[in-house]
Amino acid sequence: MKQLHQFHHPDLHMFVVTVALVILGLVMIYSSSAIFATQQYNNSWYFFQKQMLWALVGFVVFFMLIKTDYHVLQRYSRVLIITSVILLVLVLTGIFGREIGGAKRWISLGPLRFQPSELAKISLLIYIADYLDRKQSKMSKMIKGVAPILMVIGLICGLILIEPDMGTSVSLGVVCLGMLFVGGLSTWYLVSLIAMVIPVFGYLVVSKPYRMRRLMAFFDPWADPQNVGYQIIQSLIALGSGGFLGMGLGNSKQKLLYLPAAHTDFIFPIIGEELGFIGALSVVVLFFIFAWRGMKISFHAPDLFGSMLAGGITLMIVLQAIINIGVSCALFPTKGLPLPLVSYGGSNLAFTLASIGILLNISRQTVK
Amino acid sequence: MSRKRAGLVAFCVLLLFFGVVGRLYFVQVLQYRKFTGLKEKQYIQTVEIKPKRGTIFDCQGRELALSIDVDSVCAFPRQIENIPETAAKLARVLDLDQEVVKEKLKSEKYFVWIARKIETEQARAIKSYNLKGVDFVKESKRCYPDEHLANQLLGFVGIDNDGLTGIEKFYDGYIKGESSFIIQGKDAKGRSVLNDTETCYTSNNSNDLILTIDKTIQYIAERELDAAWAQYSGRNAIIIVEKTKTGEILALAGRPTFSYQKVKESSIDEMRLRAITDFYEPGSTFKIVTAAAALEERVTKPEDRYFCENGSYKVGPTFIRDHEKEGWLTFAQVIERSSNIGTAKVADKIGREKLYYYSKMFGFGSMTGIGLPGETQGLLRKPKDWSSISLGRISFGQEIGVTPLQILNAVNAVANGGVLMQPMIVKAIRNKNGAIIKEYNPQIVRKVISPETAKTLTEILKGVVDRGTGSMAQVKGYDIAGKTGTAQKIDPSIRKYSSSKYVASFVGYLPADDPEVTILVIIDEPKEIYWGGSVCAPVFANVARDIMRYLNIPAKAPLLASTKKI
Numbered sequence: 001m002k003q004l005h006q007f008h009h010p011d012l013h014m015f016v017v018t019v020a021l022v023i024l025g026l027v028m029i030y031s032s033s034a035i036f037a038t039q040q041y042n043n044s045w046y047f048f049q050k051q052m053l054w055a056l057v058g059f060v061v062f063f064m065l066i067k068t069d070y071h072v073l074q075r076y077s078r079v080l081i082i083t084s085v086i087l088l089v090l091v092l093t094g095i096f097g098r099e100i101g102g103a104k105r106w107i108s109l110g111p112l113r114f115q116p117s118e119l120a121k122i123s124l125l126i127y128i129a130d131y132l133d134r135k136q137s138k139m140s141k142m143i144k145g146v147a148p149i150l151m152v153i154g155l156i157c158g159l160i161l162i163e164p165d166m167g168t169s170v171s172l173g174v175v176c177l178g179m180l181f182v183g184g185l186s187t188w189y190l191v192s193l194i195a196m197v198i199p200v201f202g203y204l205v206v207s208k209p210y211r212m213r214r215l216m217a218f219f220d221p222w223a224d225p226q227n228v229g230y231q232i233i234q235s236l237i238a239l240g241s242g243g244f245l246g247m248g249l250g251n252s253k254q255k256l257l258y259l260p261a262a263h264t265d266f267i268f269p270i271i272g273e274e275l276g277f278i279g280a281l282s283v284v285v286l287f288f289i290f291a292w293r294g295m296k297i298s299f300h301a302p303d304l305f306g307s308m309l310a311g312g313i314t315l316m317i318v319l320q321a322i323i324n325i326g327v328s329c330a331l332f333p334t335k336g337l338p339l340p341l342v343s344y345g346g347s348n349l350a351f352t353l354a355s356i357g358i359l360l361n362i363s364r365q366t367v368k
Numbered sequence: 369m370s371r372k373r374a375g376l377v378a379f380c381v382l383l384l385f386f387g388v389v390g391r392l393y394f395v396q397v398l399q400y401r402k403f404t405g406l407k408e409k410q411y412i413q414t415v416e417i418k419p420k421r422g423t424i425f426d427c428q429g430r431e432l433a434l435s436i437d438v439d440s441v442c443a444f445p446r447q448i449e450n451i452p453e454t455a456a457k458l459a460r461v462l463d464l465d466q467e468v469v470k471e472k473l474k475s476e477k478y479f480v481w482i483a484r485k486i487e488t489e490q491a492r493a494i495k496s497y498n499l500k501g502v503d504f505v506k507e508s509k510r511c512y513p514d515e516h517l518a519n520q521l522l523g524f525v526g527i528d529n530d531g532l533t534g535i536e537k538f539y540d541g542y543i544k545g546e547s548s549f550i551i552q553g554k555d556a557k558g559r560s561v562l563n564d565t566e567t568c569y570t571s572n573n574s575n576d577l578i579l580t581i582d583k584t585i586q587y588i589a590e591r592e593l594d595a596a597w598a599q600y601s602g603r604n605a606i607i608i609v610e611k612t613k614t615g616e617i618l619a620l621a622g623r624p625t626f627s628y629q630k631v632k633e634s635s636i637d638e639m640r641l642r643a644i645t646d647f648y649e650p651g652s653t654f655k656i657v658t659a660a661a662a663l664e665e666r667v668t669k670p671e672d673r674y675f676c677e678n679g680s681y682k683v684g685p686t687f688i689r690d691h692e693k694e695g696w697l698t699f700a701q702v703i704e705r706s707s708n709i710g711t712a713k714v715a716d717k718i719g720r721e722k723l724y725y726y727s728k729m730f731g732f733g734s735m736t737g738i739g740l741p742g743e744t745q746g747l748l749r750k751p752k753d754w755s756s757i758s759l760g761r762i763s764f765g766q767e768i769g770v771t772p773l774q775i776l777n778a779v780n781a782v783a784n785g786g787v788l789m790q791p792m793i794v795k796a797i798r799n800k801n802g803a804i805i806k807e808y809n810p811q812i813v814r815k816v817i818s819p820e821t822a823k824t825l826t827e828i829l830k831g832v833v834d835r836g837t838g839s840m841a842q843v844k845g846y847d848i849a850g851k852t853g854t855a856q857k858i859d860p861s862i863r864k865y866s867s868s869k870y871v872a873s874f875v876g877y878l879p880a881d882d883p884e885v886t887i888l889v890i891i892d893e894p895k896e897i898y899w900g901g902s903v904c905a906p907v908f909a910n911v912a913r914d915i916m917r918y919l920n921i922p923a924k925a926p927l928l929a930s931t932k933k934i
Binding site: 035178181182183184233236237239240241242243244253254256257258272276277280281284287288291295298299311315318319322325326329330331 | 381387406553554556
């Protein structure tokens with residue numbers, strides 16, 4: 001089946017966009033966290049330095065994966081998915097886990113912390129691409145085609161969901177469904193699947209008061225501006241007061257502890273405040289270029305595995321970006337999702353860079 | 369892979385992109401003003417710096433009221449770590465209710481006052497605890513170095529240093545000054561952002577006040593007033609001392625008064641400056657006005673004789689009575705012995721219009737304009753509103769309402785050779801740099817009677833003290849001109865003059881031939897004795913004696929000669 005292609009240059013647009021977003025992220029992390037970091041750690045560069053370290057690690061992996069033929073991943077897809085499940089279970093047991101803010105999402109290895117869900121995300125995308133590649137003809141059959149892969153998706157998403165990390169779980173689920181849809185899942189199955197999933201999520205939202213409050217705050221943040229609505233309102237104030245041209249780099253007021261998580265999940269409003277609509281639009285445009293190039297790579301991948309994997313990775317990253325930006329301007333309810341490549345968060349940055357590395361390797365083998 | 373389906377997914381993503389961009393445009397560009405306003409509301413804080421109130425000096429530059437910096441305790445509730453412990457400590461030191469303090473510390477507010485203007489030792493104790501979220505603000509506190517001196521006149525200020533009564537109120541615009549403002553950014557925990565601070569200073573704009581009051585004379589007046597008050601009590605008592613030739617008020621005191629320690633528990637009655645806010649029927653002291661009119665109009669001479677009807681004289685439907693039965697008296701004797709009947713007979717010669725005219729000229733029926741809050745013009749009816757008995761009654765001080773300051777100032781005009789002076793309480797207003805920004809000079813209101821008339825009247829008034837009703841006002845070594853007053857009060861229950869309630873008064877000036885000061889003493893409803901000559905004249909004498917000594921006014925030659933013999 002597999003045949004070796006002529007390797008050519010990776011997609012330059014995507015490469016530039018990726019590097020640009022990481023640099024913008026580093027600058028904005030420093031700008032938004034310097035005051036907080038000074039107060040907390042007496043070192044205004046604290047978060048910048050940590051992110052810088054992870055970026056270096058991430059770029060090493062990034063370049064290694066650009067060089068590595070992505071077909072190798074297909075061989076390890078089962079190993080990866082099993083490792084992910086083990087780690088996700090481990091993190092839940094709490095043996096290596098670090099509980100932060102009531103959520104068990106992290107595993108600590110010495111000074112480093114990483115989220116197993118990051119590994120699980122890319123592993124699942126690889127596994128689905130591989131599965132679709134192998135069972136291409138059986139996707140219209142329930143038992144032999146659709147059911148097994150749905151169970152794997154359900155397992156992974158379920159494990160992430162009970163960490164709890166609903167944002168990651170839902171976005172990953174949507175991406176997986178998108179891949180199955182493109183990969184040939186019959187519309188009937190898809191519709192019935194969605195019909196089954198919606199009540200489950202409805203229950204999940206109602207069952208946790210904080211999710212309910214977040215949802216209510218989304219509909220009317222001003223009803224309770226001191227508590228749940230606070231973050232949304234502060235986010236809107238940051239964006240709105242930025243105006244067309246922004247207040248200038250470093251001049252945000254909202255980062256003076258008004259906007260919680262200003263360097264992590266809510267870094268985008270600070271960009272909007274300091275760099276204005278122009279700056280915010282630039283970020284959106286960068287992700288748009290990313291989506292366009294990713295789609296192009298997917299369309300011209302040499303085989304179905306590459307095509308599905310490229311599409312999955314692209315959709316994953318772009319969807320997270322849109323959700324993050326949408327949350328910051330109150331288009332969607334609050335989800336704990338970072339802005340890929342930009343937000344502070346080491347393991348997310350490293351795994352995102354790794355995923356793009358894979359994507360760029362696929363781009364080296366495109367045919368046309 | 370289905371290209372159609374991939375295209376559909378791509379289209380959905382494209383829609384999301386458009387949605388996000390549209391939403392960003394809406395929030396960032398179209399709602400820019402709204403969110404900028406919200407941001408400023410939470411980011412900008414304005415801190416008001418209260419000005420330091422100006423000092424009030426007496427005429428010799430001694431402080432009567434001044435402001436000092438003291439600590440006020442405030443708290444930033446969001447920064448407090450242990451509320452119960454902090455509340456307990458604060459409540460103990462400040463002697464406050466622990467629960468009340470705890471409620472304040474639990475507040476949602478960014479800033480709360482715990483206690484304003486506390487004692488130095490309390491501040492030191494709280495500082496030693498080093499409580500997080502508890503801070504101090506320097507505020508200025510009004511101090512009155514002599515706690516019981518001229519309280520009603522000076523008045524007092526509220527917690528925010530606004531003048532509420534007396535001079536503090538009337539001259540508030542000059543001595544209060546304007547606030548400065550610090551406009552600064554603050555972070556979400558309320559800490560100020562130092563590189564984003566703008567200060568609007570309106571520096572040094574509170575002024576000092578220099579009064580005409582002389583602290584020593586005020587002290588003499590207060591001391592004698594206290595003594596009289598202790599002896600006679602009554603409803604109220606007043607002493608005013610005026611500098612004859614300038615109209616400057618040297619002392620002004622009233623009883624009952626309030627204590628600066630217990631301002632909150634004081635009644636309005638204790639705060640009122642009765643010398644200008646209340647009017648009363650002056651009684652016999654008003655005979656000075658009648659006499660001045662008669663002499664100036666030449667309707668009588670001091671030696672002209674009048675029959676005093678042996679103490680009872682029917683005018684129209686009512687009787688005028690004297691306190692002593694008198695027969696024939698010279699006009700001078702009528703005043704000396706304070707005969708109502710004799711005075712009324714003289715008034716008949718003066719006539720309504722003239723008596724009204726002189727009353728008006730002496731300043732009755734209009735405000736003196738001394739510059740103190742709440743002054744009243746008294747009550748002086750027009751002649752056309754007088755009844756058939758009004759002329760006689762007014763001539764000896766009934767049916768007319770005068771303020772203590774009005775009667776004092778009218779008599780002062782006689783003392784001053786017939787020239788009515790503008791009574792004044794403020795000498796100058798000085799800014800913080802020491803420059804006089806407003807100066808009040810003695811001002812002649814008008815010439816009321818001729819110097820000759822004034823001299824003749826003074827001779828008569830000397831007789832009052834030498835051998836008449838005012839003999840207890842004598843001060844060794846000084847000629848004193850004066851007049852007693854014992855005014856019956858209207859009893860509201862019977863709508864007639866009461867036979868038991870009197871206003872006793874004495875007004876006079878010395879040295880009679882070249883007066884330095886004019887002094888009025890009033891005791892309203894004194895107990896047991898009610899004669900102005902018995903109650904108020906001795907008080908006058910004590911005040912006058914000490915003022916003469918204080919001002920180094922030489923005594924008469926004969927006395928000097930006699931002392932030299934010793």
